[in-house]
Amino acid sequence: MDLRTGALKWSGNELRAQVTKAARGLGYDWGRAKYLGESVLRAERNGLSALTSFLQLTDTLDTGPSRLLHSTLLKGDIVTVDVVDLGIALIDCLPGLDFQTPVAFDVVGFPLFLGILCYGLTGTDRALQIEIDDIECVVQAERILVGRESPFQGLCWLRSCPRRFDDWRLVSRFEVTDTDAETLDHLASRVYAPATEASRLVGAGAGLNDND
């Protein structure tokens, strides 16, 4: 609880850490789990509900190797693939893609997709313009500018665009509903080893009462 407002509020570090652990709990390797933690945080900092879209997708995400082909990805063929797979594969290729010619993708799970792209642009001065139906977004390192709420699913066109220098206000506290918090906790708990007496006694290398 945020004890001033009465709403359940998390810090950014808590959100990032818990999504990372939840992603690992879903079966992702630690690398992609880390990407998801970073991506959800970036989207949420920009006021987008990427945590919700991540949790909505959890039943359908494929945690195995990508079903994309590298050549398919570069051509931007319309393929049906989950947003984590598409987003991470796309940002792996970002240094080699100039997007001077618009490329189209069919995306399910939009706010999260924008967060993944935002993370992919970390440390660069590039910006991407993304059209989803008739909604226009600009994504660059740390910043996502969305005209209005994007649909969860839709055909999007990516092209490069100039960086924007608007004075964005980033969100620093994150409202997480009880239900979402419980779901995250449940998934994250899969990475913790069960509490056993043997672990308690020797795992930390200290006695139970090491006072002085």
Added chain:
Amino acid sequence: MIAMREPDEVMRLDRLGSLHASRLSFLRILLRRIQEERWSFQRTVFDIGADCTGDAVYTAHSPHRSYSLIVFAHQLNPEHRTDRVIANAWDATFTLFDGIPSAEDIDRLRSNVPLQEAGRLSASELTMSRANKSVRLWDAVVAALAAGTQPPVEEIDDTGYLMRTTAVYGSGKFGACDREMILDRPELQPAFQAEMLTVLMIRQFARDWLEHEAYLKAPDSAVRLDESLATRLGIGNSTGLGMAPFLINHPVLIDHWVRARETAIARVKAIIKVAPCDRELVMHLLRRARADFALWQSADEAQSATIEELIRDVDTLIGWIEVHPLHATSWADAMRFAKTELCLEAQEILASVMLEPYSNLVDELASGMAVAECELMPVNGSLTVGESIAQIDDSYDWLDDIQWKDAHATALLWYVSEEKLEPRLGFRAEDAFEAYEQPLAPARDITAYRQALSEWPSDATLAEFLMRQPEHRLASMRVQWIASNRYGEIRGNTIDAGLRPIDLLRCKLSFFGATRFDPRSDRWLRITLYRHAPYLDQIVEADPFWIYGPVH
């Protein structure tokens, strides 16, 4: 400019486990700022009742902002007293509040801070901490003061602290303010400054609380703790495995810490003509350090032997400097001598002490000891497999020394227990926890990554490789980070049967500014922070070299 020491020399576990505090340690950075900016401190609340429980507030006023330590003092049932993370009760609990708290703020925090991990903080809180009284020292000192006497200095030195923190949480933990939100404040920009300020004010509270208890016991006879004795008391800390993953999980940050120190060392080694006053200062501080090392006690046999060797080698070093001609000897010569003739601990105390006269060469490096998010980039998938293998071979040639077929090379595994999320270290062959293994074995994982890459065409892109073998993404990202942050990787196997996690802990603690490292096993140790430091009302005028102990 003389070349910096290579990562292969610096980042070995045995050397990291021999580091000492320096001008670039975080608590020294904080105290220098307090002195330069002439901060003031106020105890605005000290509402401790007859049962020695209650609240206190200490406020630090910097030129532009104030920060307040809010204290909740408790009575702890002896059977609940433990330094482990799994504890649920403590003698005192603390939070560092951003500004000056209102009565409502204190009420809100009273419902949460004593619960520690089970409580919730808000964006107004920067840290949360807890501490226990030293069983060895507290009651004895209270009894002495209540009787109107001072405790023996030997008792003070044997323990070295009145209270011992068992965790100091910061940066967003349990709902507290994220570090990213306060990075525009110069006083909090260097690493761990909020945590160091918290501990500094806890030290003041510990003294005040102790003297108050003595007064309550015997109002007519009690005396205050003598200033010279009080100064010999720092704040203890029990540090366990939780700190080790931090070093492995933050390679870019660790690179920046070590790089700053190594840059400082290289700058000082490059001085061709050492001024007599600078040489005298180093000699003076080595003697002070030596005297303090003589009081450094450890129950650990290996550490005790190391301390003896260190004292002997510091004597040798002082003798070597004394007999060498004043203008024909540089710090580079001294470091060369130390490297060939002295133990690692002595080499590293020389490296720390020789920085002391050169604030102009060293202190500005502190601003580079933090990491911006833009430095933590995702994988560049446009590299080819061949280029990625070359990166590994360039930074990780030391992996060839590890015999992975030997069972001892993978004997350990790191995991987090569901019990208060305590980080623990298990035995792969004995504990059924492999499914819960944390990614804290970069040596093994990068060896596997290189092996997998070698089975691909060298002109394939890393993006293609990771599409098919995503399990190597974390190792891939790490290799790319280390290529430009070469001091970020610990050059050792963190799951080897022979691992001493305390070497990792000591590295981080030396950057905090800890002294009196006292291993209690190979997995946890006690240390002291701020021993010999001035108290809050004396900082501005204090000896800048306080950490080396009193002037004899």
